[in-house]
Amino acid sequence: MNPHDDTITATRAATATTTTTASTTTGPAETVVRLEGITKRFGATTALDGASLTVRRGEVVVLLGLSGSGKSTLLRHVDGLERPTDGRVTVLGREVTALTGRALRELRSEVGFIFQQFELVPSLTVLENVLTGSLATVRGPRLGLWSYGRAARAEALARLERVGLLERAYQRADTLSGGQQQRVAIARALMQRPQVLLADEPVASLDPESSDQVMALIREIAADEGLTVICSLHQVDLALSWADRIVGLRHGRVVLDTPTEGLSKAQVMEIYGRVATSTDQFEAIELELGTSGLAGGAANVPEDLAGGAAHAPDGAVR
Amino acid sequence: MSIVTERPRTTEVVVAPVAAPPRRRVSPERVAAGLTLVALLIASVVALRSVDIDPARMLQSWSNAERFFGRVGAIEFPPLGELLQLTALTLGLVICGTLLAAVLSVPVAVLAASNTSPGPVWRAAARFVTVLARAVPDVVLAMVFVLLFSLGTLPGILAIGLHSVGMISKLFADAIEQIDEGPRTAVRAAGGTRLQQFTAGVLPQVLPSWVATVLHRNDINLRGSVILGYVGVVGLGMEMSFAFKSLDYGLGLGYAVVIFVLCVVMEIVSSSVRAVMLGTAPTGRGLGDRIVRRATRRRGAATSAAPAPEAVGRASTAATSADDATRASGTAATSADDATRASGTPAPETAAATVATMLRRPWDRARVRTTTWAAVAAAVVVASIVVCDIAWSELVTVWSGVPAVAVQFWPPSFGSYEMSTMVDAMGETVAIALAATLLTLVASIVIGSLAARNVAPSRGVRGGMRLLLVGIRGVPEVILAIVLIVVTGLGTQAGTLALALGGVGLLGKLLADSFEEVSSGPERALAATGATRLQVYAGATLPQGTRALIGHTFYMLDTNIRAATLLGIVGAGGVGYYLLNASQGSNYGTVTAIVLMILVTVLAVEGLAMWMRRVFR
Numbered sequence: 001m002n003p004h005d006d007t008i009t010a011t012r013a014a015t016a017t018t019t020t021t022a023s024t025t026t027g028p029a030e031t032v033v034r035l036e037g038i039t040k041r042f043g044a045t046t047a048l049d050g051a052s053l054t055v056r057r058g059e060v061v062v063l064l065g066l067s068g069s070g071k072s073t074l075l076r077h078v079d080g081l082e083r084p085t086d087g088r089v090t091v092l093g094r095e096v097t098a099l100t101g102r103a104l105r106e107l108r109s110e111v112g113f114i115f116q117q118f119e120l121v122p123s124l125t126v127l128e129n130v131l132t133g134s135l136a137t138v139r140g141p142r143l144g145l146w147s148y149g150r151a152a153r154a155e156a157l158a159r160l161e162r163v164g165l166l167e168r169a170y171q172r173a174d175t176l177s178g179g180q181q182q183r184v185a186i187a188r189a190l191m192q193r194p195q196v197l198l199a200d201e202p203v204a205s206l207d208p209e210s211s212d213q214v215m216a217l218i219r220e221i222a223a224d225e226g227l228t229v230i231c232s233l234h235q236v237d238l239a240l241s242w243a244d245r246i247v248g249l250r251h252g253r254v255v256l257d258t259p260t261e262g263l264s265k266a267q268v269m270e271i272y273g274r275v276a277t278s279t280d281q282f283e284a285i286e287l288e289l290g291t292s293g294l295a296g297g298a299a300n301v302p303e304d305l306a307g308g309a310a311h312a313p314d315g316a317v318r
Numbered sequence: 319m320s321i322v323t324e325r326p327r328t329t330e331v332v333v334a335p336v337a338a339p340p341r342r343r344v345s346p347e348r349v350a351a352g353l354t355l356v357a358l359l360i361a362s363v364v365a366l367r368s369v370d371i372d373p374a375r376m377l378q379s380w381s382n383a384e385r386f387f388g389r390v391g392a393i394e395f396p397p398l399g400e401l402l403q404l405t406a407l408t409l410g411l412v413i414c415g416t417l418l419a420a421v422l423s424v425p426v427a428v429l430a431a432s433n434t435s436p437g438p439v440w441r442a443a444a445r446f447v448t449v450l451a452r453a454v455p456d457v458v459l460a461m462v463f464v465l466l467f468s469l470g471t472l473p474g475i476l477a478i479g480l481h482s483v484g485m486i487s488k489l490f491a492d493a494i495e496q497i498d499e500g501p502r503t504a505v506r507a508a509g510g511t512r513l514q515q516f517t518a519g520v521l522p523q524v525l526p527s528w529v530a531t532v533l534h535r536n537d538i539n540l541r542g543s544v545i546l547g548y549v550g551v552v553g554l555g556m557e558m559s560f561a562f563k564s565l566d567y568g569l570g571l572g573y574a575v576v577i578f579v580l581c582v583v584m585e586i587v588s589s590s591v592r593a594v595m596l597g598t599a600p601t602g603r604g605l606g607d608r609i610v611r612r613a614t615r616r617r618g619a620a621t622s623a624a625p626a627p628e629a630v631g632r633a634s635t636a637a638t639s640a641d642d643a644t645r646a647s648g649t650a651a652t653s654a655d656d657a658t659r660a661s662g663t664p665a666p667e668t669a670a671a672t673v674a675t676m677l678r679r680p681w682d683r684a685r686v687r688t689t690t691w692a693a694v695a696a697a698v699v700v701a702s703i704v705v706c707d708i709a710w711s712e713l714v715t716v717w718s719g720v721p722a723v724a725v726q727f728w729p730p731s732f733g734s735y736e737m738s739t740m741v742d743a744m745g746e747t748v749a750i751a752l753a754a755t756l757l758t759l760v761a762s763i764v765i766g767s768l769a770a771r772n773v774a775p776s777r778g779v780r781g782g783m784r785l786l787l788v789g790i791r792g793v794p795e796v797i798l799a800i801v802l803i804v805v806t807g808l809g810t811q812a813g814t815l816a817l818a819l820g821g822v823g824l825l826g827k828l829l830a831d832s833f834e835e836v837s838s839g840p841e842r843a844l845a846a847t848g849a850t851r852l853q854v855y856a857g858a859t860l861p862q863g864t865r866a867l868i869g870h871t872f873y874m875l876d877t878n879i880r881a882a883t884l885l886g887i888v889g890a891g892g893v894g895y896y897l898l899n900a901s902q903g904s905n906y907g908t909v910t911a912i913v914l915m916i917l918v919t920v921l922a923v924e925g926l927a928m929w930m931r932r933v934f935r
Contacts, residue, residue, distance in 0.1 A: 079507050109509030119500030121522045132518045136509030141517035145679065157673040169676050170685070185504075192508050 030057045031090075032196055032228045033078055038087035040073055040252070047073040049252035050087070055230060060222055062243035062260075063232040064268070070252040071232035075198045078230065079111050080104050092195060109136030112189030112227075114218075116201040118181040122174035126165065126184050129173050130156040133191025159187040163217060179210025186217060190225075197222060199231040203238070215242050236268050351933040354926070355868075362756035365749035369810040369891075393575060394568040396557070405580060408553035410705030411471045412543050415478025416536040417699065420528075422483045427490030434494055434516065444487070452484025453920045456542060457549055457884050458913050461901050464550040465723050466716050471706040474551035478539050486535050493527040494520060526595055533588040540584050541794035544577055548796075548887055549901065554580075562800070574797045582792035589788075595691075726904075730911035735896065744915050747892035750813045750885075751878035757814070758821030758878075759871050765822060766829030772841060773833055773855055787830070791823030795881055799890040813890030817878050825874050832866035833859055868934045872927035879923050883916050 033055040040048040048070045055061050063071045076082040077089050080096045089096040092110060099107055112133075120129045131148045134156070142148055148156075160166045163183040165176075173181060182202060189197060199218060203211035219242055222229045233239045239246055240260055246268065248256030256268075395401060428434045430444035456477045463473035502519030510518060547555020554577050561570035679685060732740055765783055767773045774780035799816035806812045840858040849857060886894020893912060900908035 081503070081507060105509040105511065107509075108507055111507075113504065113507035115500060115504060117500050119498075119504040121501045121519065123526065124522050132505055132510070133508050135505060135511075135514045135518060141513045143517050143521065150677070154673055154677055157676050161673055166673065166676055167671055170679050170682065172684070188504070188508070 031055070032057045032059075032092060033230065034088075034090040035074070035077065036088045036090075038074070038077055038084045038089065040070075040077070040082060041085045047252055048077070048084070051249070051252060051254050053247060053254060053257070055228055057228050058222075058226055060219065060229040060231070060242065060244045061247055062239040062245070063230065063247050063249055064234065064236065064239050064256070065232075065249035066234065069249040071249055072200050073252075074249065075113075075200050075230060075232060078196070078198055079108055079113055081113075105136055109192050110195050112192050112194035112197045114182070114185050114189055114197065114199040114202045116204045118178070118185045118205075120173040120181055120184055120188075122172065124173055125170050126160065126173050126176065127153070127156055127169040129184055130159055130187045130191055133159075133188040136192065156187070156191055159190045160184070162190065162221070163187045177210070178206050179213055182206065182210070182214050183217060186214070186221065190221065194227065196228045196230070199229065201232055201234070204234070211238065218242075236265050240265060240268070347933055351930055354930070358752070359756075362752040365752040366756055366814075368749050369746075369753045369814045371753075371811055371814060375806075392568060393571045394566075395572040395576070396569065401576065404554050404557060405576070406705050407471070408543055408555070408580070409540070409584075410702040411474045411551070411553055412478060412536060412539045413698065413702040414471070414706050414708070415475040416482060416486075416532060416539050417702070418475060418479030419482035419486050419535065420532045422479065423487035423490050426483060426487035427494060428516070430487060430491040431494035433497070433499065434520065444491075448484050448487050448491075449921065449924065450484070451481060452488070453880075453917050453924070454481065454913070455880060455884055455916070456481035456539075457545055457887065458897075458909070458916075460546050460551050461549045461909065462723070462727075465726075466719055467712055468709070469550075469552065470709050470712075471552060472708060472712060474543065474546055474553070475706065475708070477546065477551070478542070482535050482539060485538075486531055489531040490524070490528055493524040493531070497523045529595060530592045533592055537581070537585050537588055537791075541581055541796075544794045544796045545884055545887060548898070570800075574800065578793055578797060581794060582789065585788060585792050726906040727910045729907060730914055731907040732911050733900070733905045733908040735908070740893070740896065740912065740915065743886075743893040743896055744919060746810060747882045747886070747894070748879065748919065750810055750817065750890075750892055751875060751882040754814045754817035754821060754878050754882070755871065755875045757818035758825050758874060761818070761822045762825040762829050763867075766826040767833060767855065767859075769826060769830035770833035770859075772836070772838065773859055775851065783826075784830070787823050787826045789823075790819065791827065793820065793823075795820040795885065796888055799885050799888050803889055808889045808891075810891035813882060813885040813892060816885060816890060817881055820881075821874055821878060824877070825870055828870040828873075829863070829867060832863050832870065835866075836862035865934055869931045872930050876920075876923055876927045879920055883920075 031054055033053070035051060035053045037050045037052055038048050039046070039050050051070065051074060053061075053074070063074065065071050073082060077084055077096070078091055080089075080091075080099060083097060087097075091107060094103075094107055096104075096107060120126075121132075125145065128145050128148075131142070131145070131152060134148065134152050135142065138148070138152075145153070157166060157169060160169055163186055165180060165183055165187070168176060168180065168184075173184060176184065197218070202218065203214050206214060215238060218229065218231065221227065231242070233242075240263060243260045245259050246256065246263065247254060248268075396404070426444050426447055429436070429440045430448060432441065435441040435444070459480055460473055460477035463476050467473050497520055501523065502515050505515045505519040543551070543553055544555040544558065547553055547557070548559045550556065554573055558570055558573035558577065561567075561573060765786065768775075768779055769783035769787060771780060774783070795816050798820055799812055802812040802816050806815065836859055840862065841854050844854045844858045882892055883894050883897070886892040886896070887898045889895065893916065897909065897912045897916075900906070900912065
């Protein structure tokens with residue numbers, strides 16, 4: 001990690017409108033996001049099952065897990081987009097679960113969110129999409145480029161320049177490629193001047209090359225601006241190359257929380273393998289994470305067994 | 319080939335004893351809906367017999383028509399100046415009314431849409447407003463407003479404005495419900511308020527569809543304005559009604575021709591505007607498409623807002639690929655150059671744009687185009703308001719007159735009429751609607767199928783059918799009815815045929831669009847097995863389109879019931895005749911009674927239609 005990060009962070013936090021309790025300390029251990037025993041149920045399904053997580057300022061944490069393991073739901077709790085059925089979420093020193101109205105919007109404006117599907121308005125210009133990131137700082141609705149102030153427009157253009165898309169400012173968002181759209185979305189998030197950046201599968205809809213670009217950009221910006229990043233991914237390789245720390249989720253529980261340094265792909269796979277309780281879960285991991293020699297060999301046996309088991313009752317009926 | 323056909327057969331022998339497949343479970347609701355469908359079909363056939371459409375007699379009366387047209391002599395037109403003024407007045411009135419409806423519809427739609435409504439109570443209230451506005455015919459509203467206001471455009475504007483809220487707010491709400499929630503969530507995640515979420519996340523997404531809805535409704539209102547003339551709303555319709563009432567048939571038909579041309583022109587203009595706005599220029603080679611395309615191209619050249627939508631699409635694709643090649647962090651300037659070259663605009667003087675230079679939005683084609691459109695739209699709106707010469711003060715003074723008028727409308731009574739006469743008349747109206755819907759359905763399946771790109775045997779056929787549909791849609795039903803009354807004489811026949819013919823324009827188009835929207839996979843699969851064109855149609859296209867067909871047909875029935883009540887006003891049978899009589903005889907209690915009767919019927923059919931569409935979705 002960049003040694004200057006903490007100082008940058010401190011200045012940044014001090015200039016922010018709401019100062020957090022610990023923001024003045026330059027010590028490395030300030031907690032920015034804390035989730036304590038979060039449980040979230042949607043009807044009969046349990047999306048999160050007592051998940052806990054602590055993220056310190058400047059960390060880049062990658063959430064790893066299969067689809068449906070609760071990564072998105074966890075991220076949405078950090079931004080107050082979901083309310084937990086049980087548990088406590090504290091972000092930037094504020095208890096998110098207790099916030100409503102203006103206070104909640106204020107918190108959200110300090111937390112940037114990047115979506116898998118970019119979520120730009122396709123019919124608006126790139127610039128106006130970026131400008132929507134500043135809505136929390138103005139009062140009332142805005143419609144059209146000129147309803148935002150000149151200063152805001154200049155800032156938005158600067159953000160676009162940062163992500164390398166200044167030239168595209170006045171194009172419709174849907175004329176851009178997927179990777180470019182995600183970069184616009186990053187510019188929009190930066191427009192909020194966030195302290196925390198959440199990214200929900202930011203590269204799942206992109207080709208490998210754009211994926212690398214986008215991940216590099218997120219990492220770079222995080223370092224420059226001293227952002228704390230929580231990013232969900234499902235590719236182990238990407239997670240290993242971009243994260244400071246990997247947090248594995250399964251069925252809404254945190255099953256792995258370890259620094260990336262010195263961690264190998266095989267080890268991650270092994271951890272996944274060990275916690276897999278049933279065969280089909282294991283196979284699902286295989287499918288999703290890609291087959292490594294180690295886990296692949298192990299997976300073959302139960303598959304055959306499962307196949308045999310499936311046939312047997314049929315035969316019995318006949 | 320023979321080997322291939324052989325093999326499945328042997329396999330079949332091997333696996334021969336297959337257990338019977340489990341029976342598909344059909345919910346009782348579906349059974350009930352199916353039975354209702356059959357019952358309605360039978361009722362329609364019975365209705366068709368009861369409105370006694372008799373081709374022989376029609377042929378006989380054709381000589382009547384000939385004699386009539388002989389007597390009419392040449393079609394006359396009013397002096398050009400007067401004609402232009404009346405046309406402007408009619409257009410202005412209709413546009414103002416539609417705009418009023420659009421403005422009123424926004425809050426109603428926001429409250430009615432499930433994803434923006436603050437709560438179920440608000441939703442129910444908004445839906446009630448929608449249904450009520452739709453159920454009260456604009457003619458009835460106009461009758462009331464003509465009583466309240468002095469002669470002028472206000473009664474027409476208000477009648478159109480209030481009645482159109484029903485359809486517009488419904489379609490607005492549908493559009494809101496169909497948005498991609500993502501951008502809205504993004505604004506929410508960035509800390510936006512509910513209002514900001516709406517303006518930044520919802521509005522830009524629904525705007526094209528909203529504008530299309532308003533344009534579409536404007537066409538409908540223009541056709542409807544004819545009948546408004548019969549109850550005293552100024553404009554071409556009123557002049558036409560005067561001409562016919564004073565037996566000046568030549569002049570009356572002259573007005574009818576003018577209105578018809580006006581409706582067709584508006585239809586073409588609005589459809590081309592919609593096409594340009596939605597970024598999809600019609601690509602067909604049909605005459606209708608060609609007219610639209612040529613119109614858009616010419617307009618583009620005139621305003622120097624050049625690009626046809628396809629050109630924009632191509633340019634942006636080129637831009638994207640060029641940029642992808644040069645990579646993100648690399649030389650963005652080169653890619654921009656490529657992009658501008660591809661789209662045909664001169665390259666910017668400074669290759670490397672900076673934040674400062676980019677602060678000013680360049681006058682590129684997109685900007686010129688949107689600005690031009692906005693200016694034209696604003697000009698049209700302003701011109702409409704000016705032309706209407708609205709007596710604003712009356713909006714305030716009118717309230718003092720309301721109690722006096724309200725008293726006249728209450729209590730409802732059938733006055734001098736027998737209850738049974740009224741119920742029979744209403745029954746006749748329903749019969750007209752049912753019979754007309756059946757006729758429309760049969761004709762529309764044929765014409766609509768042939769107008770669908772994936773069914774039509776050739777582009778020529780498709781183009782011809784599409785043109786036919788546009789032509790039919792352009793004719794106001796009232797004018798159809800008036801002409802048909804001349805041919806068939808007063809009565810239910812004329813009304814039924816007018817509705818049936820007019821309906822083909824709408825249902826045929828809806829069906830053609832639905833057929834074009836079906837998934838092409840099954841069609842290709844069938845074609846690949848060597849099926850004939852007709853087999854592909856019957857085996858893949860029609861089954862996939864059935865749900866849309868049922869839905870659209872019920873929509874048609876819904877519309878026809880409303881329209882059938884009104885056609886009586888021009889003498890085409892049903893309850894409308896009594897409505898006009900009562901209103902002209904100042905028996906307002908009777909008007910109320912008849913309107914309530916219509917309301918109940920319309921709501922019943924609407925409920926039925928909603929249920930059917932839900933079950934067969």
